[in-house]
Amino acid sequence: SSSCGIWSADDAVSLCPSPSDGRHLSFCPSDCASLYHNGVRRSGVYAVVLSPDRRCHSLKHISPSGGGWTVVQRRRDGSVSFNRGWSEYRDGFGEPRGEHWLGNRQLHLLSSQGQYSLRIDLQDWSHTHRHAHYHSFRIDDEENQYRLHVSGFSGTVEDSFSWYHNQQSFSTPDTGNICAEISHSGWWFHQCFYSNLNGNLLGPDGIVWFSWKDSDFYSLKAVVMMIRPRSFRPHLSP
Known part of the structure:
Protein backbone atom coordinates (compact mmCIF):
# COMPACT_ATOMS: atom_id res chain seq x y z
CA SER A 1 0.00 0.00 0.00
CA SER A 2 1.28 3.47 -0.73
CA SER A 3 0.74 7.19 -0.73
CA CYS A 4 3.16 10.00 -1.46
CA GLY A 5 4.42 13.46 -0.61
CA ILE A 6 6.40 15.60 -3.02
CA TRP A 7 10.00 16.60 -2.46
CA SER A 8 11.88 19.37 -4.29
CA ALA A 9 12.37 19.26 -8.06
CA ASP A 10 16.06 20.13 -7.81
CA ASP A 11 16.76 17.08 -5.66
CA ALA A 12 14.97 14.75 -8.05
CA VAL A 13 16.32 15.73 -11.46
CA SER A 14 18.94 12.98 -11.44
CA LEU A 15 16.27 10.40 -10.65
CA CYS A 16 14.15 11.16 -13.70
CA PRO A 17 14.78 10.58 -17.40
CA SER A 18 15.74 13.66 -19.34
CA PRO A 19 12.63 15.76 -20.11
CA SER A 20 13.97 16.29 -23.62
CA ASP A 21 14.10 12.54 -24.26
CA GLY A 22 10.47 11.72 -24.87
CA ARG A 23 11.23 8.08 -25.57
CA HIS A 24 11.83 7.41 -21.87
CA LEU A 25 9.17 9.56 -20.20
CA SER A 26 6.95 6.53 -19.63
CA PHE A 27 9.47 5.26 -17.07
CA CYS A 28 8.80 8.26 -14.82
CA PRO A 29 5.32 7.95 -13.28
CA SER A 30 2.92 10.87 -13.08
CA ASP A 31 1.76 10.34 -9.49
CA CYS A 32 1.72 7.79 -6.68
CA ALA A 33 -1.21 5.86 -8.10
CA SER A 34 0.84 5.10 -11.21
CA LEU A 35 3.72 4.02 -8.96
CA TYR A 36 1.32 1.70 -7.17
CA HIS A 37 0.07 0.15 -10.39
CA ASN A 38 3.66 -0.37 -11.52
CA GLY A 39 4.21 -2.59 -8.50
CA VAL A 40 5.64 -0.11 -5.97
CA ARG A 41 4.20 -0.94 -2.54
CA ARG A 42 6.94 0.28 -0.16
CA SER A 43 7.25 3.66 1.51
CA GLY A 44 10.17 5.67 0.13
CA VAL A 45 11.19 8.55 -2.14
CA TYR A 46 10.43 8.18 -5.85
CA ALA A 47 10.55 10.31 -9.00
CA VAL A 48 7.61 11.49 -11.09
CA VAL A 49 6.96 13.65 -14.15
CA LEU A 50 4.23 16.25 -13.82
CA SER A 51 2.41 17.12 -17.02
CA PRO A 52 2.39 19.33 -18.95
CA ASP A 53 5.90 20.65 -18.32
CA ARG A 54 7.37 17.24 -17.50
CA ARG A 55 9.43 18.41 -14.57
CA CYS A 56 10.64 15.74 -12.19
CA HIS A 57 9.80 15.52 -8.52
CA SER A 58 10.52 12.87 -5.94
CA LEU A 59 7.80 11.39 -3.79
CA LYS A 60 7.56 9.83 -0.38
CA HIS A 61 5.29 6.88 0.30
CA ILE A 62 3.12 6.18 3.30
CA SER A 63 -0.21 4.36 3.45
CA PRO A 64 -3.93 4.93 4.15
CA SER A 65 -7.11 3.45 2.63
CA GLY A 66 -5.88 1.21 -0.14
CA GLY A 67 -2.75 3.14 -1.17
CA GLY A 68 -1.93 5.19 -4.25
CA TRP A 69 -2.30 8.57 -2.52
CA THR A 70 -0.09 11.58 -3.27
CA VAL A 71 0.42 13.61 -0.08
CA VAL A 72 0.04 17.36 -0.68
CA GLN A 73 0.19 18.62 2.93
CA ARG A 74 1.29 17.27 6.29
CA ARG A 75 1.19 18.82 9.79
CA ARG A 76 2.27 16.96 12.91
CA ASP A 77 4.72 18.68 15.23
CA GLY A 78 4.97 22.42 14.46
CA SER A 79 8.53 22.09 13.16
CA VAL A 80 7.74 23.99 9.94
CA SER A 81 6.18 27.46 9.85
CA PHE A 82 3.16 27.77 7.56
CA ASN A 83 3.18 31.57 7.93
CA ARG A 84 4.47 32.02 4.36
CA GLY A 85 3.90 34.26 1.36
CA TRP A 86 2.43 33.65 -2.08
CA SER A 87 5.64 32.49 -3.78
CA GLU A 88 6.44 29.93 -1.07
CA TYR A 89 2.94 28.47 -1.16
CA GLU A 99 5.81 18.78 7.68
CA HIS A 100 5.38 20.29 4.22
CA TRP A 101 3.16 21.97 1.63
CA LEU A 102 3.46 20.46 -1.82
CA GLY A 103 3.16 23.76 -3.67
CA ASN A 104 0.13 25.15 -5.49
CA ARG A 105 1.86 25.00 -8.85
CA GLN A 106 2.54 21.28 -8.45
CA LEU A 107 -0.90 20.69 -6.97
CA HIS A 108 -2.49 22.34 -10.00
CA LEU A 109 -0.42 20.21 -12.39
CA LEU A 110 -1.22 17.01 -10.52
CA SER A 111 -4.95 17.64 -10.12
CA SER A 112 -5.24 18.67 -13.79
CA GLN A 113 -3.88 15.35 -15.10
CA GLY A 114 -7.28 13.71 -14.72
CA GLN A 115 -10.16 13.33 -12.28
CA TYR A 116 -8.88 13.31 -8.68
CA SER A 117 -10.29 12.74 -5.21
CA LEU A 118 -9.08 14.32 -1.96
CA ARG A 119 -8.71 12.65 1.43
CA ILE A 120 -7.99 14.56 4.65
CA ASP A 121 -6.88 12.61 7.73
CA LEU A 122 -7.36 14.48 11.01
CA GLN A 123 -6.12 13.78 14.55
CA ASP A 124 -6.82 15.59 17.82
CA TRP A 125 -4.85 15.75 21.08
CA SER A 126 -6.80 12.78 22.50
CA HIS A 127 -5.52 10.58 19.64
CA THR A 128 -8.92 10.48 17.96
CA HIS A 129 -8.59 9.91 14.20
CA ARG A 130 -11.20 10.90 11.63
CA HIS A 131 -11.18 11.57 7.91
CA ALA A 132 -12.98 13.53 5.21
CA HIS A 133 -13.18 12.30 1.62
CA TYR A 134 -14.10 14.42 -1.42
CA HIS A 135 -15.03 12.65 -4.63
CA SER A 136 -13.86 15.54 -6.83
CA PHE A 137 -10.86 17.84 -6.32
CA ARG A 138 -8.73 20.17 -8.43
CA ILE A 139 -7.31 23.70 -8.32
CA ASP A 140 -6.90 26.23 -11.13
CA ASP A 141 -3.59 27.73 -12.28
CA GLU A 142 -1.83 30.77 -10.83
CA GLU A 143 -3.52 33.15 -13.26
CA ASN A 144 -6.79 32.14 -11.61
CA GLN A 145 -5.37 32.37 -8.08
CA TYR A 146 -5.36 28.57 -7.66
CA ARG A 147 -9.13 28.62 -7.25
CA LEU A 148 -10.49 25.55 -5.43
CA HIS A 149 -12.94 23.04 -6.92
CA VAL A 150 -13.97 20.43 -4.34
CA SER A 151 -17.21 18.46 -3.92
CA GLY A 152 -18.73 15.08 -3.09
CA PHE A 153 -18.14 14.80 0.67
CA SER A 154 -18.18 11.61 2.73
CA GLY A 155 -16.26 10.51 5.81
CA THR A 156 -16.23 10.06 9.57
CA VAL A 157 -16.26 13.77 10.46
CA GLU A 158 -18.75 16.51 9.52
CA ASP A 159 -17.73 18.55 6.46
CA SER A 160 -16.06 21.86 7.28
CA PHE A 161 -14.36 22.35 3.91
CA SER A 162 -16.24 21.94 0.64
CA TRP A 163 -19.59 23.52 1.57
CA TYR A 164 -17.90 26.79 2.58
CA HIS A 165 -14.57 26.96 0.72
CA ASN A 166 -15.45 25.57 -2.72
CA GLN A 167 -14.83 28.07 -5.55
CA GLN A 168 -12.62 30.27 -3.36
CA SER A 169 -9.26 31.64 -4.52
CA PHE A 170 -6.09 30.90 -2.58
CA SER A 171 -4.78 33.76 -0.44
CA THR A 172 -1.65 34.36 1.63
CA PRO A 173 -0.75 37.06 4.20
CA ASP A 174 1.10 39.11 1.57
CA THR A 175 -1.84 39.28 -0.89
CA GLY A 176 -3.89 41.77 1.13
CA ASN A 177 -6.48 39.25 2.26
CA ILE A 178 -7.43 40.11 5.85
CA CYS A 179 -8.32 36.49 6.68
CA ALA A 180 -4.87 35.32 5.60
CA GLU A 181 -3.25 38.13 7.57
CA ILE A 182 -5.20 37.30 10.73
CA SER A 183 -4.59 33.56 10.35
CA HIS A 184 -0.90 33.89 9.43
CA SER A 185 -1.25 31.28 6.70
CA GLY A 186 -2.25 30.51 3.14
CA TRP A 187 -5.64 28.89 2.40
CA TRP A 188 -8.81 29.12 0.31
CA PHE A 189 -10.34 31.73 2.60
CA HIS A 190 -13.98 32.84 2.50
CA GLN A 191 -14.90 35.38 5.19
CA CYS A 192 -12.82 33.76 6.81
CA PHE A 193 -13.02 29.97 7.27
CA TYR A 194 -14.70 26.89 8.68
CA SER A 195 -11.50 24.96 8.03
CA ASN A 196 -7.90 26.17 7.92
CA LEU A 197 -5.42 23.31 7.95
CA ASN A 198 -2.43 25.61 7.44
CA GLY A 199 -2.86 27.67 10.60
CA ASN A 200 -0.40 27.69 13.50
CA LEU A 201 -0.19 24.42 15.41
CA LEU A 202 -1.37 26.06 18.63
CA GLY A 203 -3.50 29.09 19.41
CA PRO A 204 -6.71 30.62 18.07
CA ASP A 205 -5.35 30.57 14.52
CA GLY A 206 -4.37 26.89 14.68
CA ILE A 207 -5.22 23.83 12.58
CA VAL A 208 -8.97 24.37 12.43
CA TRP A 209 -11.78 22.01 11.44
CA PHE A 210 -14.79 23.83 12.89
CA SER A 211 -17.17 20.88 13.19
CA TRP A 212 -14.70 18.89 15.32
CA LYS A 213 -15.74 20.84 18.43
CA ASP A 214 -18.01 23.46 16.82
CA SER A 215 -15.23 25.96 17.41
CA ASP A 216 -12.51 27.77 15.49
CA PHE A 217 -10.50 28.14 18.69
CA TYR A 218 -9.57 24.45 18.90
CA SER A 219 -6.42 23.38 17.07
CA LEU A 220 -6.02 19.80 15.91
CA LYS A 221 -2.74 18.01 16.56
CA ALA A 222 -2.08 16.57 13.10
CA VAL A 223 -3.46 16.50 9.57
CA VAL A 224 -2.56 14.99 6.20
CA MET A 225 -4.09 16.03 2.86
CA MET A 226 -3.67 13.68 -0.11
CA ILE A 227 -5.08 13.09 -3.58
CA ARG A 228 -5.38 10.17 -6.00
CA PRO A 229 -7.22 9.45 -9.27
CA ARG A 230 -10.94 8.75 -8.79
CA SER A 231 -10.54 5.67 -10.97
CA PHE A 232 -7.94 4.12 -8.64
CA ARG A 233 -8.60 0.55 -7.52
CA PRO A 234 -6.17 -1.21 -5.15
CA HIS A 235 -4.79 -4.61 -6.09
CA LEU A 236 -6.13 -7.22 -3.71
CA SER A 237 -3.77 -9.90 -2.45
CA PRO A 238 -4.64 -13.43 -3.66
Whole structure:
Protein backbone atom coordinates (compact mmCIF):
# COMPACT_ATOMS: atom_id res chain seq x y z
CA SER A 1 0.00 0.00 0.00
CA SER A 2 1.28 3.47 -0.73
CA SER A 3 0.74 7.19 -0.73
CA CYS A 4 3.16 10.00 -1.46
CA GLY A 5 4.42 13.46 -0.61
CA ILE A 6 6.40 15.60 -3.02
CA TRP A 7 10.00 16.60 -2.46
CA SER A 8 11.88 19.37 -4.29
CA ALA A 9 12.37 19.26 -8.06
CA ASP A 10 16.06 20.13 -7.81
CA ASP A 11 16.76 17.08 -5.66
CA ALA A 12 14.97 14.75 -8.05
CA VAL A 13 16.32 15.73 -11.46
CA SER A 14 18.94 12.98 -11.44
CA LEU A 15 16.27 10.40 -10.65
CA CYS A 16 14.15 11.16 -13.70
CA PRO A 17 14.78 10.58 -17.40
CA SER A 18 15.74 13.66 -19.34
CA PRO A 19 12.63 15.76 -20.11
CA SER A 20 13.97 16.29 -23.62
CA ASP A 21 14.10 12.54 -24.26
CA GLY A 22 10.47 11.72 -24.87
CA ARG A 23 11.23 8.08 -25.57
CA HIS A 24 11.83 7.41 -21.87
CA LEU A 25 9.17 9.56 -20.20
CA SER A 26 6.95 6.53 -19.63
CA PHE A 27 9.47 5.26 -17.07
CA CYS A 28 8.80 8.26 -14.82
CA PRO A 29 5.32 7.95 -13.28
CA SER A 30 2.92 10.87 -13.08
CA ASP A 31 1.76 10.34 -9.49
CA CYS A 32 1.72 7.79 -6.68
CA ALA A 33 -1.21 5.86 -8.10
CA SER A 34 0.84 5.10 -11.21
CA LEU A 35 3.72 4.02 -8.96
CA TYR A 36 1.32 1.70 -7.17
CA HIS A 37 0.07 0.15 -10.39
CA ASN A 38 3.66 -0.37 -11.52
CA GLY A 39 4.21 -2.59 -8.50
CA VAL A 40 5.64 -0.11 -5.97
CA ARG A 41 4.20 -0.94 -2.54
CA ARG A 42 6.94 0.28 -0.16
CA SER A 43 7.25 3.66 1.51
CA GLY A 44 10.17 5.67 0.13
CA VAL A 45 11.19 8.55 -2.14
CA TYR A 46 10.43 8.18 -5.85
CA ALA A 47 10.55 10.31 -9.00
CA VAL A 48 7.61 11.49 -11.09
CA VAL A 49 6.96 13.65 -14.15
CA LEU A 50 4.23 16.25 -13.82
CA SER A 51 2.41 17.12 -17.02
CA PRO A 52 2.39 19.33 -18.95
CA ASP A 53 5.90 20.65 -18.32
CA ARG A 54 7.37 17.24 -17.50
CA ARG A 55 9.43 18.41 -14.57
CA CYS A 56 10.64 15.74 -12.19
CA HIS A 57 9.80 15.52 -8.52
CA SER A 58 10.52 12.87 -5.94
CA LEU A 59 7.80 11.39 -3.79
CA LYS A 60 7.56 9.83 -0.38
CA HIS A 61 5.29 6.88 0.30
CA ILE A 62 3.12 6.18 3.30
CA SER A 63 -0.21 4.36 3.45
CA PRO A 64 -3.93 4.93 4.15
CA SER A 65 -7.11 3.45 2.63
CA GLY A 66 -5.88 1.21 -0.14
CA GLY A 67 -2.75 3.14 -1.17
CA GLY A 68 -1.93 5.19 -4.25
CA TRP A 69 -2.30 8.57 -2.52
CA THR A 70 -0.09 11.58 -3.27
CA VAL A 71 0.42 13.61 -0.08
CA VAL A 72 0.04 17.36 -0.68
CA GLN A 73 0.19 18.62 2.93
CA ARG A 74 1.29 17.27 6.29
CA ARG A 75 1.19 18.82 9.79
CA ARG A 76 2.27 16.96 12.91
CA ASP A 77 4.72 18.68 15.23
CA GLY A 78 4.97 22.42 14.46
CA SER A 79 8.53 22.09 13.16
CA VAL A 80 7.74 23.99 9.94
CA SER A 81 6.18 27.46 9.85
CA PHE A 82 3.16 27.77 7.56
CA ASN A 83 3.18 31.57 7.93
CA ARG A 84 4.47 32.02 4.36
CA GLY A 85 3.90 34.26 1.36
CA TRP A 86 2.43 33.65 -2.08
CA SER A 87 5.64 32.49 -3.78
CA GLU A 88 6.44 29.93 -1.07
CA TYR A 89 2.94 28.47 -1.16
CA ARG A 90 3.20 28.41 -4.96
CA ASP A 91 6.55 26.60 -5.02
CA GLY A 92 6.16 24.48 -1.89
CA PHE A 93 8.14 24.24 1.35
CA GLY A 94 9.13 21.82 4.09
CA GLU A 95 10.33 18.23 3.88
CA PRO A 96 8.10 15.33 2.77
CA ARG A 97 9.34 13.08 5.55
CA GLY A 98 7.95 15.67 7.98
CA GLU A 99 5.81 18.78 7.68
CA HIS A 100 5.38 20.29 4.22
CA TRP A 101 3.16 21.97 1.63
CA LEU A 102 3.46 20.46 -1.82
CA GLY A 103 3.16 23.76 -3.67
CA ASN A 104 0.13 25.15 -5.49
CA ARG A 105 1.86 25.00 -8.85
CA GLN A 106 2.54 21.28 -8.45
CA LEU A 107 -0.90 20.69 -6.97
CA HIS A 108 -2.49 22.34 -10.00
CA LEU A 109 -0.42 20.21 -12.39
CA LEU A 110 -1.22 17.01 -10.52
CA SER A 111 -4.95 17.64 -10.12
CA SER A 112 -5.24 18.67 -13.79
CA GLN A 113 -3.88 15.35 -15.10
CA GLY A 114 -7.28 13.71 -14.72
CA GLN A 115 -10.16 13.33 -12.28
CA TYR A 116 -8.88 13.31 -8.68
CA SER A 117 -10.29 12.74 -5.21
CA LEU A 118 -9.08 14.32 -1.96
CA ARG A 119 -8.71 12.65 1.43
CA ILE A 120 -7.99 14.56 4.65
CA ASP A 121 -6.88 12.61 7.73
CA LEU A 122 -7.36 14.48 11.01
CA GLN A 123 -6.12 13.78 14.55
CA ASP A 124 -6.82 15.59 17.82
CA TRP A 125 -4.85 15.75 21.08
CA SER A 126 -6.80 12.78 22.50
CA HIS A 127 -5.52 10.58 19.64
CA THR A 128 -8.92 10.48 17.96
CA HIS A 129 -8.59 9.91 14.20
CA ARG A 130 -11.20 10.90 11.63
CA HIS A 131 -11.18 11.57 7.91
CA ALA A 132 -12.98 13.53 5.21
CA HIS A 133 -13.18 12.30 1.62
CA TYR A 134 -14.10 14.42 -1.42
CA HIS A 135 -15.03 12.65 -4.63
CA SER A 136 -13.86 15.54 -6.83
CA PHE A 137 -10.86 17.84 -6.32
CA ARG A 138 -8.73 20.17 -8.43
CA ILE A 139 -7.31 23.70 -8.32
CA ASP A 140 -6.90 26.23 -11.13
CA ASP A 141 -3.59 27.73 -12.28
CA GLU A 142 -1.83 30.77 -10.83
CA GLU A 143 -3.52 33.15 -13.26
CA ASN A 144 -6.79 32.14 -11.61
CA GLN A 145 -5.37 32.37 -8.08
CA TYR A 146 -5.36 28.57 -7.66
CA ARG A 147 -9.13 28.62 -7.25
CA LEU A 148 -10.49 25.55 -5.43
CA HIS A 149 -12.94 23.04 -6.92
CA VAL A 150 -13.97 20.43 -4.34
CA SER A 151 -17.21 18.46 -3.92
CA GLY A 152 -18.73 15.08 -3.09
CA PHE A 153 -18.14 14.80 0.67
CA SER A 154 -18.18 11.61 2.73
CA GLY A 155 -16.26 10.51 5.81
CA THR A 156 -16.23 10.06 9.57
CA VAL A 157 -16.26 13.77 10.46
CA GLU A 158 -18.75 16.51 9.52
CA ASP A 159 -17.73 18.55 6.46
CA SER A 160 -16.06 21.86 7.28
CA PHE A 161 -14.36 22.35 3.91
CA SER A 162 -16.24 21.94 0.64
CA TRP A 163 -19.59 23.52 1.57
CA TYR A 164 -17.90 26.79 2.58
CA HIS A 165 -14.57 26.96 0.72
CA ASN A 166 -15.45 25.57 -2.72
CA GLN A 167 -14.83 28.07 -5.55
CA GLN A 168 -12.62 30.27 -3.36
CA SER A 169 -9.26 31.64 -4.52
CA PHE A 170 -6.09 30.90 -2.58
CA SER A 171 -4.78 33.76 -0.44
CA THR A 172 -1.65 34.36 1.63
CA PRO A 173 -0.75 37.06 4.20
CA ASP A 174 1.10 39.11 1.57
CA THR A 175 -1.84 39.28 -0.89
CA GLY A 176 -3.89 41.77 1.13
CA ASN A 177 -6.48 39.25 2.26
CA ILE A 178 -7.43 40.11 5.85
CA CYS A 179 -8.32 36.49 6.68
CA ALA A 180 -4.87 35.32 5.60
CA GLU A 181 -3.25 38.13 7.57
CA ILE A 182 -5.20 37.30 10.73
CA SER A 183 -4.59 33.56 10.35
CA HIS A 184 -0.90 33.89 9.43
CA SER A 185 -1.25 31.28 6.70
CA GLY A 186 -2.25 30.51 3.14
CA TRP A 187 -5.64 28.89 2.40
CA TRP A 188 -8.81 29.12 0.31
CA PHE A 189 -10.34 31.73 2.60
CA HIS A 190 -13.98 32.84 2.50
CA GLN A 191 -14.90 35.38 5.19
CA CYS A 192 -12.82 33.76 6.81
CA PHE A 193 -13.02 29.97 7.27
CA TYR A 194 -14.70 26.89 8.68
CA SER A 195 -11.50 24.96 8.03
CA ASN A 196 -7.90 26.17 7.92
CA LEU A 197 -5.42 23.31 7.95
CA ASN A 198 -2.43 25.61 7.44
CA GLY A 199 -2.86 27.67 10.60
CA ASN A 200 -0.40 27.69 13.50
CA LEU A 201 -0.19 24.42 15.41
CA LEU A 202 -1.37 26.06 18.63
CA GLY A 203 -3.50 29.09 19.41
CA PRO A 204 -6.71 30.62 18.07
CA ASP A 205 -5.35 30.57 14.52
CA GLY A 206 -4.37 26.89 14.68
CA ILE A 207 -5.22 23.83 12.58
CA VAL A 208 -8.97 24.37 12.43
CA TRP A 209 -11.78 22.01 11.44
CA PHE A 210 -14.79 23.83 12.89
CA SER A 211 -17.17 20.88 13.19
CA TRP A 212 -14.70 18.89 15.32
CA LYS A 213 -15.74 20.84 18.43
CA ASP A 214 -18.01 23.46 16.82
CA SER A 215 -15.23 25.96 17.41
CA ASP A 216 -12.51 27.77 15.49
CA PHE A 217 -10.50 28.14 18.69
CA TYR A 218 -9.57 24.45 18.90
CA SER A 219 -6.42 23.38 17.07
CA LEU A 220 -6.02 19.80 15.91
CA LYS A 221 -2.74 18.01 16.56
CA ALA A 222 -2.08 16.57 13.10
CA VAL A 223 -3.46 16.50 9.57
CA VAL A 224 -2.56 14.99 6.20
CA MET A 225 -4.09 16.03 2.86
CA MET A 226 -3.67 13.68 -0.11
CA ILE A 227 -5.08 13.09 -3.58
CA ARG A 228 -5.38 10.17 -6.00
CA PRO A 229 -7.22 9.45 -9.27
CA ARG A 230 -10.94 8.75 -8.79
CA SER A 231 -10.54 5.67 -10.97
CA PHE A 232 -7.94 4.12 -8.64
CA ARG A 233 -8.60 0.55 -7.52
CA PRO A 234 -6.17 -1.21 -5.15
CA HIS A 235 -4.79 -4.61 -6.09
CA LEU A 236 -6.13 -7.22 -3.71
CA SER A 237 -3.77 -9.90 -2.45
CA PRO A 238 -4.64 -13.43 -3.66
